[in-house]
Amino acid sequence: MATGRTHRPATRSRGIPEATVARLPLYLRALTALSERSVPTVSSEELAAAAGVNSAKLRKDFSYLGSYGTRGVGYDVEYLVYQISRELGLTQDWPVVIVGIGNLGAALANYGGFASRGFRVAALIDADAGMAGKPVAGIPVQHTDELEKIIQDDGVSIGVIATPAGAAQQVCDRLVAAGVTSILNFAPTVLNVPEGVDVRKVDLSIELQILAFHEQRKAGEEAAADTVVPPVAARKQPHSIDQGPDGDVPAVMQA
Numbered sequence: 001m002a003t004g005r006t007h008r009p010a011t012r013s014r015g016i017p018e019a020t021v022a023r024l025p026l027y028l029r030a031l032t033a034l035s036e037r038s039v040p041t042v043s044s045e046e047l048a049a050a051a052g053v054n055s056a057k058l059r060k061d062f063s064y065l066g067s068y069g070t071r072g073v074g075y076d077v078e079y080l081v082y083q084i085s086r087e088l089g090l091t092q093d094w095p096v097v098i099v100g101i102g103n104l105g106a107a108l109a110n111y112g113g114f115a116s117r118g119f120r121v122a123a124l125i126d127a128d129a130g131m132a133g134k135p136v137a138g139i140p141v142q143h144t145d146e147l148e149k150i151i152q153d154d155g156v157s158i159g160v161i162a163t164p165a166g167a168a169q170q171v172c173d174r175l176v177a178a179g180v181t182s183i184l185n186f187a188p189t190v191l192n193v194p195e196g197v198d199v200r201k202v203d204l205s206i207e208l209q210i211l212a213f214h215e216q217r218k219a220g221e222e223a224a225a226d227t228v229v230p231p232v233a234a235r236k237q238p239h240s241i242d243q244g245p246d247g248d249v250p251a252v253m254q255a
């Protein structure tokens with residue numbers, strides 16, 4: 001769901017392609033579910049199906065980790081959980097700050113999935129002075145005046161932006177100037193960051209727009225199947241939003 005905009009090459013320095021890195025959390029999620037059910041081993045086919053990935057791709061991905069499984073037995077679930085967690089840097093604690101504690105920021109603060117994956121919410125920050133000191137998910141909200149101090153004191157390198165779009169760039173600039181080098185941006189705007197800063201963007205409305213695109217296409221195909229097919233020469237192109245009138249990809253597909 002997240003779309004990444006990073007200043008890194010397609011292959012990370014240790015030789016793991018960016019596309020493989022993006023699939024590691026999917027394997028980890030599937031493996032964690034197996035581990036919780038005390039399943040000791042898993043075949044590449046089973047794990048690929050659980051992660052929603054092609055099994056040949058999975059084997060190739062795991063070869064970058066030096067993990068090849070055992071023929072006839074499969075992969076050791078616990079060991080793979082450890083290996084992928086280590087590769088993703090999840091075996092250490094990552095303090096995270098959330099900026100903008102409105103509906104979304106508060107929901108994120110309350111989400112238990114961060115802590116269980118090694119992301120500790122170090123601080124909740126908001127520009128509304130009236131919110132300062134009020135607890136959200138048991139953590140008192142702090143005013144944006146404190147932003148730089150919090151980041152430096154806690155050694156925070158990951159910031160989550162959940163402010164209105166108009167405030168996001170300014171918040172981003174302050175986070176980066178204070179030492180944050182990775183940003184998860186929920187605000188519907190493109191952030192400009194210097195070299196070395198990674199930005200991941202989450203936008204549920206873009207995901208819905210892509211689903212709407214496919215729904216429209218399915219409806220178009222069904223309608224076309226219901227009509228009598230005219231001779232080839234007389235056939236009109238079915239309605240498609242693959243391309244605009246000038247052959248441009250529509251904005252929704254560029255996102």
Ligand SMILES: NC(=O)c1ccc[n+]([C@@H]2O[C@H](COP(=O)([O-])OP(=O)(O)OC[C@H]3O[C@@H](n4cnc5c(N)ncnc54)[C@H](O)[C@@H]3O)[C@@H](O)[C@H]2O)c1
Binds near residue numbers: 144
């Ligand atoms: N990515 C997604 O899928 C998704 C989903 C929902 C909302 N959003 C976006 O998330 C953002 C927040 O949405 P919301 O519904 O929680 O809004 P909201 O109005 O409830 O909350 C925004 C909060 O940001 C604070 N804020 C404003 N300017 C600030 C600044 N400069 N520094 C720090 N805090 C500041 C406000 O005081 C407020 O508490 C919006 O940009 C919205 O479009 C994204």
